[in-house]
Amino acid sequence: xxxRFDRVAVALVTAxxxxxxxxxxxxxxxxxxxxxxxxxxxxxPGELRPLNTYMGRPIAPPMHFSGAGWLTRPTREREEAxxxxxxxLRIKPGQVVCDFGCGNGYHTxxxxxxxxPAGQVVAVDIQPEMLDMLRQRAGPRGxxxxxxxxxxxxxxxxxxxxxxxxxxxxxxxxLADPVATLAAVHESLRAHGRLVLxxxxxxxxxxxxxxxxxxxxxxxxxxxxxxxxxxxxQFDDLPxxxxxxxxxxxxxxxxxxxxPWQKPD
Numbered sequence: 001x002x003x004r005f006d007r008v009a010v011a012l013v014t015a016x017x018x019x020x021x022x023x024x025x026x027x028x029x030x031x032x033x034x035x036x037x038x039x040x041x042x043x044x045p046g047e048l049r050p051l052n053t054y055m056g057r058p059i060a061p062p063m064h065f066s067g068a069g070w071l072t073r074p075t076r077e078r079e080e081a082x083x084x085x086x087x088x089l090r091i092k093p094g095q096v097v098c099d100f101g102c103g104n105g106y107h108t109x110x111x112x113x114x115x116x117p118a119g120q121v122v123a124v125d126i127q128p129e130m131l132d133m134l135r136q137r138a139g140p141r142g143x144x145x146x147x148x149x150x151x152x153x154x155x156x157x158x159x160x161x162x163x164x165x166x167x168x169x170x171x172x173x174x175l176a177d178p179v180a181t182l183a184a185v186h187e188s189l190r191a192h193g194r195l196v197l198x199x200x201x202x203x204x205x206x207x208x209x210x211x212x213x214x215x216x217x218x219x220x221x222x223x224x225x226x227x228x229x230x231x232x233x234q235f236d237d238l239p240x241x242x243x244x245x246x247x248x249x250x251x252x253x254x255x256x257x258x259x260p261w262q263k264p265d
Contacts, residue, residue, distance in 0.1 A: 062174040065129035088235040094118040095164040101171030105134035112143040158188035169198040182227040230255045
């Protein structure tokens with residue numbers, strides 16, 4: 001119940017700036033292709049009209065920077081087991097990694113330690129205040145292999161064939177334009193690069209997160225395969241979250257079948 005309360009508290013504080021979960025779901029027909037998503041774009045250069053839904057899923061607004069304290073809450077270790085997640089990512093020294101939707105750098109700092117001085121972490125966020133918080137946390141730790149990137153909904157700021165890993169933790173379900181962002185991520189991955197999505201389990205009602213901020217395995221695979229990705233792995237041992245590993249459809253990494261999540265006995 002603690003997490004549910006915190007989410008609602010953040011919503012009340014920041015409602016004027018960023019409307020959070022609504023009791024009703026958006027009724028607009030979801031775009032079923034790139035063309036549909038393009039049709040919803042704003043005519044203003046560099047701007048996107050937010051989608052209400054994508055492939056039948058309501059799109060959640062992003063957390064406002066004033067709620068960044070929730071990202072570093074003391075209970076997160078128990079609720080999400082971030083150290084276990086980092087081990088599952090199999091990060092190697094010297095790799096180039098993207099923490100997409102990095103927020104105040106909760107995962108960025110640990111990723112930077114794992115890639116080491118020869119590696120690099122590109123920390124992407126659409127809120128400059130989040131990146132300022134990241135810089136404030138990284139500076140005293142002497143982590144100079146972090147590159148903050150201010151993105152927009154129209155331009156994620158990624159380069160072609162740049163990354164060994166793109167990590168999105170509780171971020172994908174908030175993307176304003178999934179098609180555009182996934183296209184950019186697709187181009188940014190190297191041949192053996194992976195996109196890893198971490199999302200709260202919709203299948204588990206005991207996870208105390210608002211439904212708008214959850215995703216099912218089936219929905220994740222439905223959306224990602226429609227955007228030229230394939231499943232190459234999964235990790236099911238986190239307390240509350242799915243971990244889904246994907247690669248470009250043309251990657252030499254072997255495609256695997258999804259193992260449906262089952263609640264442990």
